[in-house]
Amino acid sequence: MHDMSAHAHATHQAPTSFIRKHVFSLDHKVIGKQYYGMALAAVIIGMFLSWLMRIHLGWTNFAIPGLHILSANGAPGNVMTPEYYLQLMTMHATIMVFFVLTTAPFAAFGNYFLPIQVGAEDMPFPHFNMMSFWVTFVGFLVLVSSFFVSDGPTLGGWTQYAPLSAVGSVGGPGQGLGVVLWAASIAIFCVGQLLGSLNFITTTLDMRTKGMSMWRLPLSAWAWFITSVMGLTAFAVLMPACILLILDHVAGTSFFVPSNLVINDQMQPHAGGSTLLWQHLFWFFGHPEVYIAIVPGMGIVSHVLITNLRRPMLSHRVLIYSMGALAVLSYMVYGHHMFVSGMNPVSSLAFSFPTLVITIPSTIVVLIWLGSLYGSKMRINTASLFALGFISMFISGGVSGFFLAQPSIDIMLHATYFVVGHFHMVMGVAAMFGIFAGTYFWFPKMYGRMMNETLGKTHFWLTFVGAYCIFMPFHYLGIAGNVRRYQAFVDDYLQPLIPVHRFITVAAVATGAVQLIFLFNLFYSRFWGEPAPDNPWQGTSLEWSTPTTPPPHNNFGDHLPVVYHDPYQYGVESSTGDYVMQTSPEQVNNGHDEA
């Protein structure tokens, strides 16, 4: 007999007080919105930092008005010092990768919609879920606090390679307390995300409603599930690495610092540590992390796309298998970040093969999407535009990865702007497009109001073109040998490239400004948007079958839904039109011809 205690466990009463409703809430929907709000704050900060960086790169001696207020040491006379550039860069990357790309597509949308898409009242461990957000938020605060310590934040890049990250303040400004705060914040973040993964996995495996088999889950749910399994293993490795790094700082250990280092003519007290050890630990986490950043986007985009194509995915299962393959392979490729690191050159070849092989599932995913476009009835709205834009961006970003997968080519492209272009295309643009697609698509369900389509489309057009203007040129710079993480370009061979940087800066600031349209749309629609019906997109999955919009506290009211169909029954002839919802007992005929 069904273990009813599974459902009972998840039940919690609707809260009444303000604190319980909006602050310390056990409701996965509130937690999802809290994550989204935090990600929004983080992306605004991260983007602002990128503006400062880009302005400085284009015009190195330019006095940016007001910059000395942000940091008197970092910008005397409003001109950014070299170390401050690196500090801003490190914080930009850390904030974006951890507090935007891991939170918004995964923790925000996943928390809100995974329980609903599986047909549950909530996640099975709501207290852990609440803790997951607040722990992550504390991590965010700890990170941001490093802006306000006397030496400023760490300047070692989000990768924090040892020994620079481990030797302490002799290494440079921000390398003392700044690194400790960075490592502490990331360790705290890892704990928060592990608590989240716990809930995502148990929700997917144990809380599915009657009739909802694993294969009947929407692609977004599968993506969140696969991502949470990756998170489980990846974050659990980064956390001890950060602990060891902190110990090297505060306890005098030498995990990562070798002997006989001399800085400022002073022998450093550490001995015997391994700098490559940090790289191995970090990238074992780091590569799955970038898939954690993109797989939810793939799931969201698949989900949004298929609803707007009005036909089933070319193959639901193949997409799931491919996302799973990406997740598994992501653990075997991490050494491609270390081709010229000094590790055994044979290892480099060993890592390059799975890196090349991972192109195959990525290609399958893109081809399945393209194949699903074929013969469809494509609806164009803001959400579907961002979903289609994701495909274009993912192709661009993926293709550049093909170069970097080969060690012999990496000799030329390692640590150049080619790498920066590659990861910004996939993470900074494609993953963002996934977040945008999800926002425009699910906003009506979350807030009961439609977002403005005109503003949305304007946002899309300007961002799509702007993003290509910003990040395509990065690849050309990289091919020309433009090294990354430089605050200024003093080398002879880089002088002809400075005009390209200026073009990029203009594009970046302009495209960033365009995001204000999105922000405005978000807040305006929240209060004054057109009231939304329960199922504005004629979607089939469970979130569109909630009794109210936004959903009630326990998602489905008195009765948990029962599922009769696969998730994407579009292109059929039914009483509701060209689709049949998963919860509808109606039996329909296929309206399209099967290949």
Place this chain on the structure above:
Amino acid sequence: MGKFFAVTIVVIAILSAIPIVRHTWEAPADVSAHGALIDEQMSETMAEAGLSFLASQFLLGWFIWRYSAFKPGDKIKSFPGGAKTMVWAAFLLVGTECLALGVFGVKAWASVYLTPPAADAMTMQVQAGQFAFYFRYPGPDGKLGPIHANLINEANQNFYGLDQDHDTDSKDDIVTAEMAIPVNREVHLLMHSKDVGHSFYVPALRVHQDFVPGLDVSLHFTATKVGRYEIVCTQLCGLGHYNMKAYLSVLSPQDFDDWIKKQAALQ
């Protein structure tokens, strides 16, 4: 709007490809013995990646153009062969591409990293430290003396911590701030880091290698053209990272001998 989007995608794809096809921004001309293999690898990859990029963006654009303009009576169609076609295409096209490039790439990589230096290669050393490169030549005795980290003193210009009073091998070592090598002679470059991680990158010479503090690594290469090139640091090493560079002069054998003699006199 779908058609407009389709056109935009195609236009962007073409515009993106133009600077590549026209070689607007390129790596500096290759002046190394092993670089031809790397450049060939790069061209092949660029061709295959470029074609895949254009083909897939065009396909995306075509499908958006065609299927966003559906008429109410249109029936949903499935791609011929369904998902199977896609899976086969991925495995065959991409798989063979990857295999080919992967296998051919081994040769380029091995020629730099998996072959030992020639027996008559010129041995020398580079030390990276915040924020400069210093070079050391073994001098007439052909031996590099030991490094004593505790003796490093930048103020006294003892960059390597050499004990020239007690170590005979160090006595004739030549330390310079610029690197020079003879053309067409293999160089065996020993790499040592004084403090944190750095990297040695000379685009024209097609060499790139991180320094590993605590572990001495090495590179070997042969320059085939006389000229002056820049060595830049590519591993974030602190606030002076952007400025950490040195010049590399590739000289004729005679000019190199003259240069080394001049440097020895300056020690």
Place this chain on the structure above:
Amino acid sequence: MATTVHEPPKVDRSRDPYRPSDSGIGGGSNQGPSARELRRTADYSPPPSSTGIWVVLASISMTFAALTSALVVRQGAGNDWRHLTLPPILYLNTLILIASSGALEIARRQMNSFMTGRGEKTSRPTRWLYITLALGLLFVAGQYVAWLELRARGLFLATNPNSSFFYVLTALHAVHVSGGLGGLLRVIRRFRKSILRKSTLDATSRYWHFMDGLWVYLMLLLWMKL
């Protein structure tokens, strides 16, 4: 004896007339779930705490796996590896922890019998649970004694890499064991209030046994490598 299982929420099962039929996959199906599928979903859904604890144990394993790699790499990196004789009390602590697992198993079975009303009824079903708790506390205390002994030998956190790993691994394990002690306390408290679920008891036990197994692994690692 009051019920130890929550009342389940009402789920309306009257409105779904299933027609057993083939359930296709992907785009081809629009028919109801097969009876086999329904049974699979309806009849068996593991209690989330069961899945949950495996998830937790998986991530803890990854953490200690990462530290194991770090140890192995660090040993090979420098030439400052200095053999560390393990404080003898560790062997006693190991026995204590193993005994605590045994005690916990007895407690678990007795409490299960008690709650389901099957099997032998014991007058004090939580007795063995208290014994487990006591042994667990004894273990943590014993670990502290081990650290004191190392300190007396002049081996502190940063003295050499061996001592660093010793402290890090044992401290991290002790932290997780303390979490397990908290879990045991929670089980006792819930049992006393008659709201303990079998799944909670099983999950907590599983966690504790894992801590035991993890400790045996760490002892082997420390003994072999340090």
